[in-house]
Amino acid sequence: MNRFRPRGLWGFILRRLLLGIIVLILVSILVFLATQALPEDPARAILGRSATPASLAALRRQLHLDQPVIEQYWTWVTGLLHGNLGTSLAAQEPVSTLLAPKLVNSAVLVALAAVLSIPLSIAIGAYAALKREKAFDQASSNLLLLLAALPEFVVALALVILLATTVSHVLPAVSTVPPGSRPWNNWLALILPTLALVIAVAPYVARIMRASMIEVLESDYVEMARLKGLPERTVLLRHALPNALGPVFQVIALNLAYLAGGIIFIEVVFNYTGVGGAIAEAVVNHDLPVIQALAMLIAAVYVILNLLADVATILVTPKLRTRL
Amino acid sequence: MSQVSSDWVADAEIAPPLPVVRGTSLLRRSLKLWRTRIGLVLVGFIVLLAIVGPYIAPYGPSTPVGAPNSNPSSKAVLGTDYLGQDVLSRVLYGGRSILVMAVVATALGLVVGVAIGLVAAYSRNTLDDILMRGMDVIMALPQILLALVAVAIVGPHAWVIVAAIALTTVPRIARVARGTALPIVERDFIAASEAMGVPRWRIVSGELLPNCLGPLMVEASLRLTYSVALIAGLAFLGLSPNPNGANWGTMIQQNEVVLVVQPWGAAAPIIVIALLTLGTGLIGDGIARTAAGIDRARGEA
Numbered sequence: 001m002n003r004f005r006p007r008g009l010w011g012f013i014l015r016r017l018l019l020g021i022i023v024l025i026l027v028s029i030l031v032f033l034a035t036q037a038l039p040e041d042p043a044r045a046i047l048g049r050s051a052t053p054a055s056l057a058a059l060r061r062q063l064h065l066d067q068p069v070i071e072q073y074w075t076w077v078t079g080l081l082h083g084n085l086g087t088s089l090a091a092q093e094p095v096s097t098l099l100a101p102k103l104v105n106s107a108v109l110v111a112l113a114a115v116l117s118i119p120l121s122i123a124i125g126a127y128a129a130l131k132r133e134k135a136f137d138q139a140s141s142n143l144l145l146l147l148a149a150l151p152e153f154v155v156a157l158a159l160v161i162l163l164a165t166t167v168s169h170v171l172p173a174v175s176t177v178p179p180g181s182r183p184w185n186n187w188l189a190l191i192l193p194t195l196a197l198v199i200a201v202a203p204y205v206a207r208i209m210r211a212s213m214i215e216v217l218e219s220d221y222v223e224m225a226r227l228k229g230l231p232e233r234t235v236l237l238r239h240a241l242p243n244a245l246g247p248v249f250q251v252i253a254l255n256l257a258y259l260a261g262g263i264i265f266i267e268v269v270f271n272y273t274g275v276g277g278a279i280a281e282a283v284v285n286h287d288l289p290v291i292q293a294l295a296m297l298i299a300a301v302y303v304i305l306n307l308l309a310d311v312a313t314i315l316v317t318p319k320l321r322t323r324l
Numbered sequence: 325m326s327q328v329s330s331d332w333v334a335d336a337e338i339a340p341p342l343p344v345v346r347g348t349s350l351l352r353r354s355l356k357l358w359r360t361r362i363g364l365v366l367v368g369f370i371v372l373l374a375i376v377g378p379y380i381a382p383y384g385p386s387t388p389v390g391a392p393n394s395n396p397s398s399k400a401v402l403g404t405d406y407l408g409q410d411v412l413s414r415v416l417y418g419g420r421s422i423l424v425m426a427v428v429a430t431a432l433g434l435v436v437g438v439a440i441g442l443v444a445a446y447s448r449n450t451l452d453d454i455l456m457r458g459m460d461v462i463m464a465l466p467q468i469l470l471a472l473v474a475v476a477i478v479g480p481h482a483w484v485i486v487a488a489i490a491l492t493t494v495p496r497i498a499r500v501a502r503g504t505a506l507p508i509v510e511r512d513f514i515a516a517s518e519a520m521g522v523p524r525w526r527i528v529s530g531e532l533l534p535n536c537l538g539p540l541m542v543e544a545s546l547r548l549t550y551s552v553a554l555i556a557g558l559a560f561l562g563l564s565p566n567p568n569g570a571n572w573g574t575m576i577q578q579n580e581v582v583l584v585v586q587p588w589g590a591a592a593p594i595i596v597i598a599l600l601t602l603g604t605g606l607i608g609d610g611i612a613r614t615a616a617g618i619d620r621a622r623g624e625a
């Protein structure tokens with residue numbers, strides 16, 4: 001089995017890339033078969049009972065339902081690879097033009113949340129590890145545990161109640177991005193969705209950072225560095241922190257990948273114009289091409305982020321690097 | 325909330341193989357912690373509310389009792405919702421379907437996931453690879469996305485939602501089960517059972533499973549929290565078996581827009597869901613801390 005195993009870091013990346021591609025191919029088959037496994041004729045399901053035979057035939061042609069299944073899959077996949085994601089049934093527009101601006105909006109939101117939450121949670125986790133079992137550690141651990149247990153739509157709605165409607169009204173409750181506008185044109189409306197995403201991600205990253213930092217602080221080389229008489233600052237920033245970050249990358253990537261799903265609820269709560277809201281809408285409208293495209297997109301983001309997490313973990317963990 | 329397993333489970337693969345703590349004793353020991361007790365009280369309260377709620381509700385779930393969106397009064401303690409139905413009564417009716425679906429989905433996912441994870445760990449061959457790569461494919465889609473795709477295709481029937489959540493729970497449980505079982509499979513008592521000719525399925529169910537219970541219980545409580553969140557969340561998106569029925573998620577969706585006028589219609593179900601997930605979260609953390617404490621004590625002994 002290991003005969004053709006390419007070695008070294010590049011070999012590892014190559015192996016993981018191949019695995020990712022295989023996973024994506026399987027997911028594409030799964031998504032395709034799932035949308036083909038409709039209990040009734042998809043054209044009729046979409047058009048409803050009032051459909052005329054002519055409109056049914058037209059829609060079947062549009063969905064390529066008149067071709068054999070394998071040919072349908074091939075048409076769909078090659079379209080995907082050429083950026084042709086099909087035509088939205090609800091909007092009668094190409095899926096790519098429909099989703100492109102929303103993709104930008106969602107990316108802005110996720111990027112903003114990541115930029116804020118990652119340094120913040122690393123700092124909280126590392127500081128809690130330094131002050132282990134002291135007041136800050138206990139307070140932050142308990143708060144993070146409670147925040148982690150709340151579903152993201154509950155967090156988002158609690159923010160709306162506290163800051164945008166009932167209790168106080170300091171921030172907008174609705175964050176719709178009008179067509180042609182960019183999210184940052186109305187940065188006030190970005191605050192609450194970003195905050196909700198930060199709360200959804202930060203607890204996990206902070207907890208793993210705390211655990212990892214405690215392990216590193218107890219290690220022999222940190223004790224060695226201290227015994228050598230290095231200043232505490234150098235010990236922490238040069239010796240402890242970089243080594244504690246290894247396991248954290250994995251959790252960060254998992255959480256960012258998770259945001260691809262969690263963003264659905266947050267965008268719906270705030271009426272934010274992004275892919276999450278789009279998929280919720282597409283489900284209600286039975287807009288299969290949009291659902292298929294977004295499912296593949298989110299799976300691709302997930303696979304890529306996991307790959308990056310693995311590579312980053314290897315790069316910052318010398319022990320793993322030499323074992324490749 | 326996120327899809328990440330509890331921290332100490334991830335360490336199971338590198339930690340020395342120690343735990344032989346039966347599930348019940350772990351539960352009993354975790355009760356010494358305040359967080360477990362608070363969690364149990366919260367979950368117990370909400371479950372009781374969901375079970376006896378329909379019998380003590382002052383009105384039916386869809387009985388009109390006053391003007392829409394009226395504020396709390398002696399007639400309707402939490403006011404009325406956007407259709408003039410009693411908010412308190414709908415909260416009391418609205419938990420059953422969520423809880424039943426969440427428990428069934430998590431239990432199904434747990435049974436199948438544990439079976440796949442333990443078999444994969446025990447087989448140590450191509451079967452392991454095939455099973456776990458299959459799990460990777462399911463894991464390549466976020467839970468909510470797979471549930472949405474399923475609901476979009478088949479419709480928001482209860483069995484579709486349960487099946488989708490069970491299916492997405494399986495690989496997450498299977499990974500924990502396999503990770504926990506891998507070091508145990510290498511231990512002498514498994515080899516001894518094999519030498520004595522104990523059938524394989526008896527080794528997996530009788531020897532392997534009882535030794536993996538700690539991490540599995542933590543993961544199960546975590547999964548139950550997510551299942552509750554997902555089912556309530558789907559209802560919040562308008563995807564529940566009964567679109568007008570009393571359901572905490574549906575209530576939030578229907579009354580969210582009138583938050584400024586009558587906050588309780590959405591706030592009451594939000595609070596109930598929050599208490600429930602906080603409770604399961606606290607119980608899971610209590611068990612995890614207890615198990616980690618046992619491991620640490622043994623490591624030092």
